[in-house]
Amino acid sequence: MRNLCCLKAVPYARFLVASAPRAAPDDDAAEGSTSHVNGRQGDGENDGEEKTLTGPQRGKKWSKEERKNKRGANKGRRFQKVRDDLELCWKVASGTQCEFGQECRNTHDIKAYLSAKPKDIRFPSPASISQSPPFVLSVADDEEMADAENPSVDWTVKCPVYEAMGECKHGLKCRFLGGHVRKGEDGQLILTTNEEKKVLAATTEEEVNFAGTESLKLIRTKKFPHPISDVYLKELQNAASEEAKGGSGKHTPLSEPPPAIPEPEQTTPDGPVDHGQVPKVPSSDNTEDLSQIDHPDVPTRFAEKKRLNWTGKTYLAPLTTVGNLPFRRICVDYGADITCGEMGLANSFLQGSKEEWSLVRRHPSESIFGVQVAGSKPQLLVPAAETIAKVCAGNLDFVDINCGCPIDLVYKTGSGSALLDAAGKLGKIIVGMNRALGDIPVTVKLRTGVKDGRNNAHKIMPRLGAEWGAAAVTLHGRTRQQRYSKLADWDYIKQCVEAVREREAEEDLSPVPIFGGGDCFSSQDYWEKIEQSGVDGIMVARGALIKPWIFTEIKERREWDISSRERLEHIRKVRMPRSLLGSYSSFVSTI
Numbered sequence: 323m324r325n326l327c328c329l330k331a332v333p334y335a336r337f338l339v340a341s342a343p344r345a346a347p348d349d350d351a352a353e354g355s356t357s358h359v360n361g362r363q364g365d366g367e368n369d370g371e372e373k374t375l376t377g378p379q380r381g382k383k384w385s386k387e388e389r390k391n392k393r394g395a396n397k398g399r400r401f402q403k404v405r406d407d408l409e410l411c412w413k414v415a416s417g418t419q420c421e422f423g424q425e426c427r428n429t430h431d432i433k434a435y436l437s438a439k440p441k442d443i444r445f446p447s448p449a450s451i452s453q454s455p456p457f458v459l460s461v462a463d464d465e466e467m468a469d470a471e472n473p474s475v476d477w478t479v480k481c482p483v484y485e486a487m488g489e490c491k492h493g494l495k496c497r498f499l500g501g502h503v504r505k506g507e508d509g510q511l512i513l514t515t516n517e518e519k520k521v522l523a524a525t526t527e528e529e530v531n532f533a534g535t536e537s538l539k540l541i542r543t544k545k546f547p548h549p550i551s552d553v554y555l556k557e558l559q560n561a562a563s564e565e566a567k568g569g570s571g572k573h574t575p576l577s578e579p580p581p582a583i584p585e586p587e588q589t590t591p592d593g594p595v596d597h598g599q600v601p602k603v604p605s606s607d608n609t610e611d612l613s614q615i616d617h618p619d620v621p622t623r624f625a626e627k628k629r630l631n632w633t634g635k636t637y638l639a640p641l642t643t644v645g646n647l648p649f650r651r652i653c654v655d656y657g658a659d660i661t662c663g664e665m666g667l668a669n670s671f672l673q674g675s676k677e678e679w680s681l682v683r684r685h686p687s688e689s690i691f692g693v694q695v696a697g698s699k700p701q702l703l704v705p706a707a708e709t710i711a712k713v714c715a716g717n718l719d720f721v722d723i724n725c726g727c728p729i730d731l732v733y734k735t736g737s738g739s740a741l742l743d744a745a746g747k748l749g750k751i752i753v754g755m756n757r758a759l760g761d762i763p764v765t766v767k768l769r770t771g772v773k774d775g776r777n778n779a780h781k782i783m784p785r786l787g788a789e790w791g792a793a794a795v796t797l798h799g800r801t802r803q804q805r806y807s808k809l810a811d812w813d814y815i816k817q818c819v820e821a822v823r824e825r826e827a828e829e830d831l832s833p834v835p836i837f838g839g840g841d842c843f844s845s846q847d848y849w850e851k852i853e854q855s856g857v858d859g860i861m862v863a864r865g866a867l868i869k870p871w872i873f874t875e876i877k878e879r880r881e882w883d884i885s886s887r888e889r890l891e892h893i894r895k896v897r898m899p900r901s902l903l904g905s906y907s908s909f910v911s912t913i
């Protein structure tokens with residue numbers, strides 16, 4: 323709102339957007355509607371049913387045909403495919419020979435392509451931006467870039483991909499072409515590479531937890547080994563049939579050592595594997611050393627699990643679509659200690675969905691990082707957890723079970739907040755995931771209940787750690803029905819914390835960290851709510867979306883009236899991750 327009055331009579335008023343009253347943001351829609359979840363098939367259990375969508379489309383029933391057309395990742399985003407007027411052959415664009423020669427359906431005429439190509443996109447350097455109105459580039463700067471022979475090339479631009487990787491795969495098609503091309507003696511344009519940067523890019527480890535193509539192939543063909551889950555599910559099956567026969571039907575409780583895993587009779591793409599050997603999962607991701615790990619398929623005893631020490635830590639809540647890796651990096655830079663990936667569906671992990679597996683990626687700056695999974699039953703969640711543990715070996719601090727997602731598409735399959743009404747099943751899921759994850763702890767995120775006036779979190783929460791071995795609990799203080807319509811109920815959160823602590827005291831158990839959540843928008847909110855409810859910390863969601871620097875405010879117990887210059891400086895500091903560079907440049911090339 324600063325200095326708005328002085329904008330009235332200035333010539334650049336055409337750049338101002340009319341301030342028509344805006345509708346209040348719909349957080350329910352945000353949590354579900356643009357999510358990649360919407361385009362998917364939930365748990366794959368209700369495929370024959372009509373699906374109801376959330377958000378702006380809430381209430382609309384899609385026909386089977388419409389659903390089929392809408393299938394895929396993140397349908398909320400709209401990208402237009404823009405084609406060049408004259409299509410240049412990709413091989414020629416990257417400076418190599420095209421084997422189709424004259425037969426190629428795209429042009430090989432570089433000169434014609436470049437003269438039809440739109441101008442390079444220019445990001446003005448901070449130095450060329452004026453401090454006073456109208457803040458625009460001087461004409462002289464524009465003239466500097468003019469090149470009569472190659473009017474589309476701006477020799478002053480820098481290509482972000484080239485700057486990071488030492489080469490740009492878009493070659494002559496890049497809209498920052500001036501950043502990686504030079505003129506040869508004959509006036510022809512020659513693509514350049516920077517060998518030093520290429521070597522640096524290849525050797526610098528950035529993000530981790532990449533599911534390689536070979537692993538995805540094994541997962542998709544159901545050949546990825548999850549022996550711990552197989553044994554556990556068999557155990558559950560036996561218990562169920564005993565129960566049907568009138569027996570006790572109990573499976574191994576948490577305190578007893580889990581049964582040994584029989585020697586596997588697994589196959590890999592290369593054929594059967596020797597008895598007693600863990601099938602080797604191909605390299606190219608973190609599963610490379612699977613066979614080197616000391617007895618990786620022997621379930622870890624509960625006492626051997628890593629304990630989570632979250633005291634005094636700040637937590638950025640999982641946020642579908644918006645809590646992506648770049649956003650989490652910004653929050654970490656502002657002081658978020660614990661981060662959690664966007665919710666992924668167990669079923670989609672098991673189907674080897676590329677989109678789902680992208681959700682497990684972690685940046686080294688994320689010091690405590692977890693993956694969140696939603697699913698309806700042990701048969702999906704336990705093997706999904708075992709697969710995640712293997713793919714992310716050594717790079718995961720916890721796996722969180724989503725027991726709070728309110729959207730129909732998830733709830734109707736029995737996942738998300740539906741698990742709040744299925745405590746027995748939830749217990750089996752937690753015990754199984756605990757086994758399947760080795761020493762990685764399991765955490766649970768829940769809402770207060772499904773229906774208003776029928777809160778049941780205070781009954782479930784004391785069982786999570788004591789009976790099933792959950793290592794931490796986060797509680798969003800609203801019911802599924804309530805969504806974001808009323809304020810979170812922090813008095814009830816307090817009641818739940820007391821119920822957990824009471825049971826821990828009775829049974830002489832170590833306390834598990836409990837984080838609350840709901841309506842924390844400032845440092846004052848944070849510390850007051852902790853004081854009021856007795857939680858160990860608060861997971862911040864919308865507060866961080868509004869101002870990611872809330873984590874600095876919380877830690878320094880102050881309000882920060884941050885300037886736009888400080889914000890931009892900060893974002894500039896957080897360099898773009900390698901995984902995004904490709905999509906970034908292809909996005910820009912369509913502008």
Ligand SMILES: Cc1cc2nc3c(=O)[nH]c(=O)nc-3n(C[C@H](O)[C@H](O)[C@H](O)COP(=O)(O)O)c2cc1C
Binds near residue numbers: 639665767798840862
């Ligand atoms: C856009 C958006 C996406 C969300 N995605 C997830 C999610 O993937 N998993 C989850 O457990 N909760 C999700 N939530 C819920 C938040 O993590 C949090 O529990 C809730 O917003 C309450 O906190 P707040 O009042 O600080 O926003 C989402 C919320 C929003 C607004």
